[in-house]
Amino acid sequence: MPISILATKLHLPQPRPNGVARPHLIARLEAAQHCGLQLISAPAGFGKSSLLSEWQASTQQQVAWLALDEGDNDPSRFFSYLVHAIQTIVPSIGGAALSLIQAQPQAIEQALISLINEISGRSESISLVLDDYHVIENHALDQALSFLLEHLPAGLRLLIATREDPNLPLARLRARGQLHELRSADLRFSLAEAQQFLNNAMQLDLSGAEVAALEARTEGWIAGLQLAGLSMQHQPDRQSFIASFTGSHHFVMDYLLEEVLQHQPPAIQQFLLHSSILNRMCGSLCDALLPSNEQTGQSTLEYLEQANMFIVALDHERGWYRYHHLFGELLRQRLQRSLAQQTTTSLEALHIRASTWFEHNELEIEAFEHAAAANAIERAERLIEGKRVPLQFQGALLPIMHWLQALPTSVFNQYPSLWVTAASVWLATGQVNGIEQRLQAAEQALTRHEQSPKFQDLIGRIAAIRGTLALSQNDAGQIIAQSERALAHLALDNLSFRTSTVWKLGYAYQLQGQRGAAKHAYEQAISIGQRSGNLVTVLLASIGLGNLHESDNRLKLATTTYQQVLNACSNLGLPAANCGAELGLARIYYQANQLDLAEQYYQRALQSAQLLQHTDREVACQVVKARLLIAQGQFEQASLLLEQAQIAAQQHRHTTQHAKIAAEQIRIHLLRGQIQAAQQLAQSHNLAIGQAQVLLAQQQPSAALAVLKPALEQAQANGWHDQQLWLSLIQCLGLAALGEQGQALQILTKILITAESEGFVRIFLDHGSAMQTLLASINPQSAQAAYRDALLAQFASEHPKQLYPAAPSLLDLLSQREREVLHLIAQGYSNQAICQQLHLALDTVKGHNRRIFEKLQVQRRTEAVARARELGLLSQ
């Protein structure tokens, strides 16, 4: 869900027209251009932001600006703003990083890598200012920024303005000469600057001694000097003011603010105090806040700006302003005091007015924040829902979390939706513990409320959240049960919950092998998602459809689907969708025996997979890579890789990958002649295909066919076309081994039709020489001869592999003559007839019979024929 971005946070502040120029500091900032980090670290009121705005207006460098606030402790919001700030200079970069962080809020480092790579490839040089960095308390963000500084691309440098030294590796950067600092000692006004400020900028015309006294009293603290200047503008007797101020021990700001306020008309005083509750303000908002003001909000703001009253313009249009943070802080303290002395207005009432204005102007997050500050629970609860999307998905995660944390349980019980919001917020931060308890509390609370459409929707949301919890466990039954319950209760217009719920349903059906139902759900998710603009879900559902096409042996359709997803992702960079599509294409190109292409897509899929923590994607990639290695004859490497994959799958409970890993391990064992090990694996995983392969290798084709039969019936009944294809192909091998050549070729011919139209190659090659032999015996005149030849050519061009030893030892045991005799026995020839056929004496034939029976360890002619079939001797 995209984070709402306020342009005022990215606005480049303009220097004050009559401010004091500080060329020596600007020169220092310019001279330190080579430093990756410039730190401007000093207490409030030392002119940090003013200096940077003066610098940005004069420098040749391209400057991006981000004014931070408490809400930016949410990593995804911080990062979204960071990218948008950079985009003010290079609009085309950061799209991939942005969608990555939206899909995976915890993956900030990966998103940074993407951003760093993009900036490295550009010629622009960007200076990014992070103002008010002291509000950042989230250590994850300090770490992310340290990472950025460690890998800083040549085209980017950071300027951080802060009231306290940030938790970054400053000592290391200092030692490497990569850090330039301006601190309070550098920023204080010198006597000359104080003089210039008071006499030129403030036009006070003070004597040198007076300036010196003020400079000493304020210790060059700029905010103090500015407030002193303001106070004196209205003082008839400056001398006595200076005397009493410099003689007082009072905290400078406290003393001076009183002076300044007292010299303002009551309406302005009230304006200053009341508007101090706003983090940003415009004329119309101030009018709403101060109804007695008679629509003078805009002109008052302009007056304050002109009067140098610690007010900062946040855009070029003189629309939005804010107070200097220090001044605002002092005003709020005064406001609290003044409200305590009267009963006409309360702080809560002011916040409600602000909240109402923001709501009418569709600034939902700020509307909520003021409702929360007013502790207007009903209002806040309603606003969290958002007009289209709940606010926690728009970047208000932290304010909502903080508000909820402060609420007593009784309020949650009174407003059960708050329990559900809490569960959803905590789920969004990846904290799975405690979510179920909150959902149960919500249900408990709902029992005490009467039925209404809203409560129905809440029941739906509770189920949807439980569905998401079940998703992380791959618990298909639970996902389906919860998602169906959710869909039955969710409001029809709650599209954001509905889309993701329908997608979850598709995923669960796919896990269960209910492919028809899965396909239906995915198609529905795509249709709702397209209507509601939920592109992420549309892409994930498309990947699901691609998987289903693969399962239906429709490789061409699957290829098209995956390619469409990749096209749609190209400027989105959604790793889950990228990985799904790339992995699918790797599998399909593998199947087409285009191993180079398969390898390329595998590499790309692996990169995407590594961005996705807590999923089985990396393991799924390893399985594909193992297939590639096996095809290249690198069994040892494939085996090692599968072992790693298996350990990872066990550790992270990626249960759906176990069977896929085992299937490849069985193939390796068979290729290495380790039949016993293959057998153990096939049995412990209950793999029909694996067991049939093992039985073929043990030269027990009848047993193999017996295993295949029910599996084939099951696959047929469920419409599992891919399983059917695999099973029938092994069936062919079994039949051929039994000497049922005709039946084997009949099935093989049918398989070839599908294989040719969809481009299956490796499914044949992977069965090794047994399949080669069988294909070779297809009639060269048949309709499938061309594809047969193509496949045989592919066999010829790769290293021969043997999964199922064709009893070579026994074959060698029987002499040419004995084999001839055996064939005739099998055709029902009597001993006499054999004599005639082979022109041999009867005793000689009987001697051959005896030796054949001995070697095959049988007593009778019929047994000999059965055993010979079993061993594949008659098909040779």
Place this chain on the structure above:
Amino acid sequence: MTNYQQRAPEAMIYQICLRGQLDQTWAEWFAGLEIVALTNGDTLLVGLIADQAALYGLIKKIRDLGMPLISLMPLNSTTSSFNPHEQV
């Protein structure tokens, strides 16, 4: 139950010294801490602070006012040997 046990176990009395004088109107802003003006023109904030988080919150408030912080000291009172409940 005795009074001292109802306090959070981490609660401690702190004495915080700031440069410059603040009057009593700031008491509420500083969460009810007592404000004492020192003769040298500095200010002491004294009172029970619930835990480390509250302490850091307070320091942040001071930082955001731009007031120079001179010292910060915990005072041992809860383990006073005069309190009979504290005898072990």
